[in-house]
Amino acid sequence: MNFELFGPSITDLEINTVMDAMKNGWYGEKKYWYVENFEKEFAKYHGRAYAIMTPNCTTAIHLLLLGLGIGPGDEVIVPECTWIASATHITHVGAKTVFADIDEKTWCMSAESLEKTITPKTKAVIVVDLYGNMPDMDAIREITKKHGIYLIEDSAGALGSVYKGQKAGSFGVGSVFSFHRTKTITTGEGGMLLLDDKKIFERCHFLRDHGRSKEVHYFNTEVAFKYMPTNLLASLGFAQFQRVEELVLAKRKLLLFYREIFSDIPDLYLNPEPPEGRNGAWCTSLIFGHSHNVTKESVMKALNEKGLEGRPFFYPLSCMPAYGGASPEKEAKNPIAYDLSKRGICLPAAFQTDAQNLLEYCNAIRSIIGFQERKVTF
Ligand SMILES: Cc1ncc(COP(=O)(O)O)c(C=O)c1O
Known part of the structure; x- marks a missing residue:
């Protein structure tokens, strides 16, 4: 069996919209219309x-x-378990990256660990809505308010998630989304920054395009950056976004399928639902309880032997060579991240997934941990 673990849903709507941008999106008011x-x-x-x-x-x-x-x-706090992208630019702006532990229930930053990690140098915390899961935002908001630090929400993979009636991406001073090929809506590569403060918006907007003057062409007051989007990619994002609910529901259908197929096995954990909300389920992950006596490496190896690809739960960032490598002290500081990460894998999340293949994948996992295959008729 050979199928992709991640991939988008592209319909005629997207194709026709991109064609429109291709044909018409270059001149006058149309040149940035889709952006x-x-x-x-x-x-x-x-x-x-x-x-x-x-x-x-x-x-x-x-x-x-x-x-x-x-x-x-300055110091900026990030959770141990996330994709490195959450943290890389802390280094690039010259600040110090500090890692907080994750919470056993949410798999996102632990509010308790966050509070312990704050120092007088802490300027901001980047919380991550990991795989569509939501951290304990009430507690985290409270702590950031108390200490006067910025709350940044990395909702890269949380489109459609809701926490206590509030959408992922609406917390803190600013939030960010990813439209990478693997995400719920895609532009191939692409991202979005959301803000409420006009001054911060104007500053970020200015920095996005070489700090150019609004009044005089080719006149720059600062050495800035070139992070401009393209109208073509925005047209794809615009079309995908018209289908946001449909796509989130398709992701949730996968999560619910996994819940059902593993429902008879104790001590297995899938993306938790946030309180009074929903998990957007960009990527369903599976954590094996200790009683199964497996590691993500042993499960991925067994999957590979069956001809299947396995993807690991994110490694704790602090253990990687990029951040100086593992040490007993680092593991002792953030024990939950190190423990959960050892026992987690990501499950197939592509929109174009054949139901029979998906069942075979789940049955492969069941047999690796010593459980009988399930039969489902589609
Ligand atoms: C939590 C998290 N933050 C940030 C990113 C970076 O997104 P991009 O690849 O669009 O830069 C990702 C990408 O997967 C992610 O999972």
């Missing part, structure tokens, strides 16, 4: 005042850190 309208609709959906489309989510984080004036001498 501006994708931004406008995306901000409105999330109840935010401003949106800035970027070439990817990583650059959106960079712009926000710059817009907040974070730099040398």
